[in-house]
Amino acid sequence: MYLLRIAVRNLFRRRTRTLVIGGILAIAVVFFLLMESLMIAMMDTAFENVIDFETPHIEVGLADFFDEADNRRTLPLNKAFSMDGEIEDELKQVPGFEAKTAVLDFSAEFIAGRYDFPVQVRAIEPDTFGDVFRHEQYLVEGSFVEPGEPGVVIGSELARYFQLAAGDFFTLRFQDREGSFNTMEGEVKGIISTPHHQVNLGTVFAARDQAVPRLRLDDDAVHRWMIRLEDRGLAQAGAQHLASALVNPQFEVRSYRDASEMLVSMELWGYIETYFILGLFLMVGIIGIIAAVILSALERVEEIGMMKALGLREREIVGVFLFEGGGIGVVGGLIGCAVGAVAVGLFAAYGFDMGYFMDIDALAAVPMGDTLYGAWSLRSFAFIFAVVVLAALVSSVIPSYWASRKDPIEAIQHR
Amino acid sequence: MPLLELESVTKIYRQGDIEVRALDNVDLEVSEGEFTTIFGPSGCGKTTLLNLVGALDRPTSGTIRFQGRSIGGMTRAEQALHRRHHIGFIFQSHNLIPVLTAYENVEFALQVAKQNGRHADGDRVADILRRVGLGDMLNRRPNALSGGQMQRVAVARALVKEPKLVLADEPTANLDSDTSREVLEIMVRMNQELNTTFIFSTHDPMVMEYAKRVVEIRDGRIARDERKV
Numbered sequence: 001m002y003l004l005r006i007a008v009r010n011l012f013r014r015r016t017r018t019l020v021i022g023g024i025l026a027i028a029v030v031f032f033l034l035m036e037s038l039m040i041a042m043m044d045t046a047f048e049n050v051i052d053f054e055t056p057h058i059e060v061g062l063a064d065f066f067d068e069a070d071n072r073r074t075l076p077l078n079k080a081f082s083m084d085g086e087i088e089d090e091l092k093q094v095p096g097f098e099a100k101t102a103v104l105d106f107s108a109e110f111i112a113g114r115y116d117f118p119v120q121v122r123a124i125e126p127d128t129f130g131d132v133f134r135h136e137q138y139l140v141e142g143s144f145v146e147p148g149e150p151g152v153v154i155g156s157e158l159a160r161y162f163q164l165a166a167g168d169f170f171t172l173r174f175q176d177r178e179g180s181f182n183t184m185e186g187e188v189k190g191i192i193s194t195p196h197h198q199v200n201l202g203t204v205f206a207a208r209d210q211a212v213p214r215l216r217l218d219d220d221a222v223h224r225w226m227i228r229l230e231d232r233g234l235a236q237a238g239a240q241h242l243a244s245a246l247v248n249p250q251f252e253v254r255s256y257r258d259a260s261e262m263l264v265s266m267e268l269w270g271y272i273e274t275y276f277i278l279g280l281f282l283m284v285g286i287i288g289i290i291a292a293v294i295l296s297a298l299e300r301v302e303e304i305g306m307m308k309a310l311g312l313r314e315r316e317i318v319g320v321f322l323f324e325g326g327g328i329g330v331v332g333g334l335i336g337c338a339v340g341a342v343a344v345g346l347f348a349a350y351g352f353d354m355g356y357f358m359d360i361d362a363l364a365a366v367p368m369g370d371t372l373y374g375a376w377s378l379r380s381f382a383f384i385f386a387v388v389v390l391a392a393l394v395s396s397v398i399p400s401y402w403a404s405r406k407d408p409i410e411a412i413q414h415r
Numbered sequence: 416m417p418l419l420e421l422e423s424v425t426k427i428y429r430q431g432d433i434e435v436r437a438l439d440n441v442d443l444e445v446s447e448g449e450f451t452t453i454f455g456p457s458g459c460g461k462t463t464l465l466n467l468v469g470a471l472d473r474p475t476s477g478t479i480r481f482q483g484r485s486i487g488g489m490t491r492a493e494q495a496l497h498r499r500h501h502i503g504f505i506f507q508s509h510n511l512i513p514v515l516t517a518y519e520n521v522e523f524a525l526q527v528a529k530q531n532g533r534h535a536d537g538d539r540v541a542d543i544l545r546r547v548g549l550g551d552m553l554n555r556r557p558n559a560l561s562g563g564q565m566q567r568v569a570v571a572r573a574l575v576k577e578p579k580l581v582l583a584d585e586p587t588a589n590l591d592s593d594t595s596r597e598v599l600e601i602m603v604r605m606n607q608e609l610n611t612t613f614i615f616s617t618h619d620p621m622v623m624e625y626a627k628r629v630v631e632i633r634d635g636r637i638a639r640d641e642r643k644v
Contacts, residue, residue, distance in 0.1 A: 013514050302508065303512055309469070309471065310499065311497075311502075313496070409472055412510060
């Protein structure tokens with residue numbers, strides 16, 4: 001305890017130095033906490049939007065469908081399977097199963113007036129679609145798709161592009177299974193405005209029973225079973241469970257993460273970038289701590305000599321300087337966490353308009369709304385505090401040993 | 416058995432190609448309770464002798480025994496523990512820890528000796544500071560004390576752990592003559608009250624008035640060894 005007391009008093013005595021170096025570490029902490037908060041919020045929002053509006057926790061389709069869909073611009077119409085087939089019972093056995101629905105996706109041109117726009121039509125089972133997806137909750141005009149009824153629901157950005165309102169007419173032009181051009185015409189039943197830009201712009205929803213005859217597909221043809229689970233955390237294990245349970249090797253099971261390669265890679269690169277910049281800040285802080293410990297040792301050579309004369313062993317003298325180096329880390333960590341908590345709190349309360357630093361078109365590629373709200377992560381606070389203190393301690397080791405190895409006679413006489 | 420025995424102790428320093436024989440074949444015995452002055456001009460080897468006796472340095476040849484145990488062959492950690500338990504040091508420049516008060520500086524020495532300070536005896540610290548005349552300055556930091564007061568704290572720090580031997584290297588060199596006398600009188604009193612053995616080096620003839628034994632060193636050899644009656 002007495003070594004700790006000396007270390008604390010010295011930190012206080014050299015408080016300007018302590019605060020300057022601690023401040024650099026605090027900047028690293030605040031930067032990390034804000035970036036973590038941003039990344040967690042961005043990825044949480046993006047993945048939740050993918051799950052709610054694009055691909056739920058698990059999807060099952062023919063492996064050939066996924067292959068072609070991944071590699072071609074148009075969706076492969078002929079890679080459909082019968083929804084009344086063998087696998088339906090297996091889906092309910094997935095741990096955490098909550099609901100399922102089937103969809104049939106195809107590419108089309110959306111035409112209104114003189115203009116056309118390429119879209120993906122999602123032909124849905126209206127009775128079960130709402131159990132898995134959340135689109136209906138974001139209806140801003142008209143009504144949602146009903147079974148046996150013609151008409152489509154479109155996104156708000158597509159509606160704005162064509163200046164359409166519920167009740168206006170549209171035409172969908174597409175190729176059927178034989179390759180012949182066909183059309184669907186009718187009224188826009190409703191308009192949705194979701195937090196998913198691509199859904200708002202490029203997806204059209206129609207009842208599957210209305211689309212199938214025009215595509216010349218079998219009545220029960222679908223492309224994918226979509227499954228919602230109780231919790232996002234169950235998705236990966238659930239997908240593996242289902243993949244091993246399915247007997248037919250033609251089927252492929254994907255979790256929402258498998259279906260969101262871009263997001264997963266964005267998440268990875270986001271963290272790489274965050275840790276790289278954190279590393280730069282820490283390096284500056286570490287250099288500062290090394291300099292501080294060396295300066296402190298040089299200023300206190302006689303004190304080191306006296307400690308040796310009093311009978312302190314080298315490792316105990318190392319302890320004094322390690323406490324001091326670590327103390328700078330604790331000061332930096334505490335200041336950083338306090339300022340970071342305020343910053344993250346403001347970010348979480350008021351949000352941040354991503355349009356300020358991200359091009360709106362680029363934003364459209366990420367499935368999230370314009371305003372992002374910071375996420376709290378106590379784990380991040382604990383992690384960065386531990387990292388900063390550990391970095392401070394590690395960087396103090398060599399200068400502390402250097403100080404402790406001073407010859408006692410030379411130190412006492414300050415030669 | 417004497418407290419301290421030096422047998423043919425030689426210490427040679429090398430400065431490049433030049434050899435400096437700081438101590439040359441010194442034999443000396445010091446008994447418990449003695450108040451000994453090592454006297455001699457600057458550079459004669461007084462400080463070297465104290466450093467060797469205090470296990471801060473090792474002899475080039477010869478043997479130094481403390482209570483019959485050789486200290487020359489100890490490891491650095493063993494030397495540290497030897498100093499911790501048996502030796503008190505007083506230096507010319509008191510070397511107090513500036514961030515600690517007078518009380519804490521003395522307490523620190525006691526805590527070190529008592530193995531990480533679990534049972535530092537606060538009464539003993541206050542008592543020794545009162546004995547050196549600093550009973551009302553316990554909470555002052557070194558920068559709020561005069562040179563004489565700082566040296567008294569250094570004396571208290573050396574004595575608080577009740578060491579067998581106190582080594583004082585020119586303890587009055589930075590003090591005026593009145594303050595020097597005060598500090599020396601304190602050391603004499605402590606020697607009498609606690610039976611602590613004192614060896615101090617000086618080149619000041621006034622200091623020798625207080626010694627019971629004077630060992631004069633010239634050119635690294637003992638030139639005179641007198642006990643006062």
